[in-house]
Amino acid sequence: MRVARVVPHSFRNLADAAIDLGPGLTVLHGPNGAGKTNVLEALFFALTGRSCRTRREREMIAFGGELARVEALLEPDDGEHADPIAMLASISSGEARRRLVDGSPAQPSDDHRRPAISIFMPxxxxxxxxxxxxxxxxxxxxxxxxxxxxxxxxxxxxxxxxxxxxxxxxxxxxxxxxxxxxxxxxxxxxxxxxxxxxxxxxxxxxxxxxxxxxxxxxxxxxxxxxxxxxxxxxxxxxxxxxxxxxxxxxxxxxxxxxxxxxxxxxxxxxxxxxxxxxxxxxxxxxxxxxxxxxxxxxxxxxQLPLLLLDDVMSELDPERRSRLVAMLEDGGQALITATEIDHVPSRDAAALAIAAGVASPTGAGG
Ligand SMILES: Nc1ncnc2c1ncn2[C@@H]1O[C@H](COP(=O)(O)OP(=O)(O)OP(=O)(O)O)[C@@H](O)[C@H]1O
Ligand SMILES: [Mg+2]
Missing domain, CATH: 1.20.1050.90 (RecF/RecN/SMC, N-terminal domain)
Structure with missing residues (x-):
């Protein structure tokens, strides 16, 4: 399965908008503080019900908000026979976390229905x-x-x-x-x-x-x-x-x-x-x-795990950035963040510009 869409709501600085993802490599680029890491965290939260950044999960609730919620829509990969799945996770200031899979409370076996996640964060x-x-x-x-x-x-x-x-x-x-x-x-x-x-x-x-x-x-x-x-x-x-x-x-x-x-x-x-x-x-x-x-x-x-790579390009030289991109283009779904799109030298990647918590497609990568 792959993630076709993520919809964060009141999740840190992310506005209430759907983010569509392609099957291969997607670059999330934008200035410091734009919300790039938040998108990765939101996706991780929707799929696992946990944060990949903090144990204090209420920090994910947008300032002044009551409840953070993220929905992820999973679709079968090419050649895979499976129905789409909607996974939703939420956390509110008063209540415990909640996880729903296709509208019903998540079961441990649901973890086998989503892709494994491999994550790089500094x-x-x-x-x-x-x-x-x-x-x-x-x-x-x-x-x-x-x-x-x-x-x-x-x-x-x-x-x-x-x-x-x-x-x-x-x-x-x-x-x-x-x-x-x-x-x-x-x-x-x-x-x-x-x-x-x-x-x-x-x-x-x-x-x-x-x-x-x-x-x-x-x-x-x-x-x-x-x-x-x-x-x-x-x-x-x-x-x-x-x-x-x-x-x-x-x-x-x-x-x-x-x-x-x-x-x-x-x-x-x-x-x-x-x-x-x-x-x-x-x-x-x-x-x-x-x-x-x-x-x-x-x-x-x-099956290939979903790769979430946060801020991986800083400290890599241009040669090694290219090598990494070639490996990422080799298959599987991957999201990578960078402050500048040029740091991800890919022809095939989809690119999303993130600015003040809003994502907008910017066509082919740099
Ligand atoms: N609970 C919250 N509610 C609202 N905004 C928050 C919350 N938690 C963090 N933020 C803000 O979200 C913004 C984006 O954070 P994020 O870590 O996603 O930035 P980034 O794009 O990854 O930046 P960088 O390039 O510096 O890593 C920051 O300004 C941060 O202060
Ligand atoms: Mg970041």
Missing amino acids: DRLALVKGPPSPRRAHLDRLAGALWPARAELPREYSRALAQRNNLLARVKRGGSPESLGAWDRELAERAVPLTEARAAAATELAEPYARAGEELGLAGGAEIAYRPRTAELDADGIVAELAERREGDVARGFTGFGPHRDEVELSFGGRSLRRYGSQGQQRLGLLALLFAEREALRAARR
């Missing part, structure tokens, strides 16, 4: 620059998208981990360590499939990540490597490791060993992107990751 660079936990979560979400049967593994592991940590804290305060053995076993049994899912997802990404890195001009070759903390890959081995470290865990009051300490390393030319990448290189690394995931999803599910 603050998502934390994924490349920051600590490992968002990288793990990101890999876990990909594994869940590739293999829905694995989607619950991270939650199941976290539950077992929380239980064991509770117990450790109790033992530290003088409680009985009796049931620790059972929780070691439980945790180990949750750790094994999670580690396997991460390894499998990283394997799926390895080749397309290297290819995307090269296409984008990331110097020295891009590599992704999953580095599990658990060298032991079976439950018995992990149980033994946990037993060996139990004393330290009790002293600390939490579990210091296991997949919640795994690293997912991104590198270029054999060096850590996190430590040694320039601003532009880190951007390219994140973009390569998004493209690699797109490839993996295309192979596994025969």
